Amino acid sequence: MSAVPAPVAPARKTLPTLTPIPRRRYIDPAFFQLETEHVFKKSWLVIGNESEFPNVGSYVTYDVPWAPVVVIRGKDKRLRAFLNSCTHRGAAVVREEKGEARMMVCKYHAWSFDLQGKLVSVPQRSDFGDLNMEEHALNEIRCEQWGGLVFINFDKKAMPLSEWVAPFGNQYDHIVNAPLKVVNKRSYTIRCNWKIAVEAFVETYHVPVIHKETAAQVIQSHDTWLELYPHGHGLLAPPYRPDVLESSEWKGTALRSTLKPLDGYNFVTHVMTPGLFPNAFISFEAPGYPMVVKWPISVNETRIDLFWYGRDWGDQEMPAEWNDRVAAFHMLMLEDVDNLEPMQKSIEADPERKVPLCGQEQRIWHMNAEIDRCIGQDNIAPELRMKNADLLDPFITA
Ligand code: FES
Ligand SMILES: [Fe+2]
CATH class of the missing domain: 3.90.380.10 (Naphthalene 1,2-dioxygenase Alpha Subunit; Chain A, domain 1)
Structure with a gap:
């Protein structure tokens, strides 16, 4: 067999x-x-399987008790995890449980983030004075895979996932x-x-x-x-x-x-x-x-x-x-x-x-x-x- x-x-x-x-x-x-x-x-916390992200822009949101999270597939096919929290005033950038998007557009004042979390557009931007777009990317959380299983980790210094699951x-x-x-x-x-x-x-x-x-x-x-x-x-x-x-x-x-x-x-x-x-x-x-x-x-x-x-x-x-x-x-x-x-x-x-x-x-x-x-x-x-x-x-x- x-x-x-x-x-x-x-x-x-x-x-x-x-x-x-x-x-x-x-x-x-x-x-x-x-x-x-x-x-x-x-x-490292397992949160799903890559089959839930079939296409570029496929996303799933997660109600992690201490932080709202969105995982989304980028143009380079990689899965990335972000705090589902707009860097303007903290509204959710994705509200649906799952779906597909070309861009994450905050539903509050429409700041837009690309699939890599970069802030790419701010309505009436000049009204903010000197706003540094680069400093306002979405907060990225580590996201790695064991085969098709998708894990996140809030610790930027944590060991790689491959080491974490090596005992198996x-x-x-x-x-x-x-x-x-x-x-x-x-x-x-x-x-x-x-x-x-x-x-x-x-x-x-x-x-x-x-x-x-x-x-x-x-x-x-x-x-x-x-x-x-x-x-x-x-x-x-x-x-x-x-x-x-x-x-x-x-x-x-x-x-x-x-x-x-x-x-x-x-x-x-x-x-x-x-x-x-x-x-x-x-x-x-x-x-x-x-x-x-x-x-x-x-x-x-x-x-x-x-x-x-x-x-x-x-x-x-x-x-x-x-x-x-x-x-x-x-x-x-x-x-x-x-x-x-x-x-x-x-x-x-x-x-x-x-x-x-x-x-x-x-x-x-x-x-x-x-x-x-x-x-x-x-x-x-x-x-x-x-x-x-x-x-x-x-x-x-x-
Ligand atoms: S809170 Fe997201 S654009 Fe204002
Ligand atoms: Fe049991």
Whole structure:
């Protein structure tokens, strides 16, 4: 089926007992501010796929909690990201969620910016006296790609994206480079801290309980292959259940689907779900993938953006099976989401409670240790710090 060999799960490592995570990290407004400044504003954040920008001038706007952003394709075909904020008095230069433009023209007083963010025209310019056009270009944010995946970074000094995603190696290259189309997008706003939302997607310990009738019918969660990677990234790869692998339906069709798999798709024994620190995971499925991104709105409010991308179906109608797959995943999401608000409430009611974590929950611990590394433990109140923050360092796959 593929020139790329299927990945093989290594033997599971035996971990030391994980120290409990201070629960006040989930409710403390000052700690939330530190996370926003030192984690989110300095990390590469995945925001979409290049298939959403088919032409020169194609753009998408993003409601990043601390900054409005527009990503637009330039005449040189490059994607660039800008603050969606006019350099006159700050109105949005692009108001629509997506579209195509030859120029970004502010809807307030019609200052015009080209696709590279340069200010090119100002109505009644002489009325400003000595206005330096060059100094009023749009504020550019770093924007780079991993294959077709588009990332932004608010830190001008951050490492290149290629270095940030290097821990994933080349095992996803054939998938991230695949030509795709957008199948579906939706958002869920939840009253919980962003880490509670992220943590629901980095372990499968909960699968036999919460997803008993859904995911548990397909995967063998207690055998999940887990990896901890540098920069806080990780892998969650539950194997398919043997009865699912053996079923004639599985063998007889393109991986339980009427949809054609992505070229070179080779994840036939495990659901490969890489987690991108701090806030995203992708579940690589045969004909395409859902990508789930969590945005911290406030200390107790999170927006989850769910993107679905499918193998490019050309000029045809979107294959109907996608509707079923999207609906099934939405059910799964609701099973997770319904749990998150009560968890936040219970932490708020009892913030000093100690919570033990098992080996299957190691990525929760790894993520929190990385948060402390980003912030610097000296900047964190002692009672909120992760204890023995280097405890899992020997278990990080280099
Ligand atoms: S705020 Fe954009 S032109 Fe005035
Ligand atoms: Fe779940």
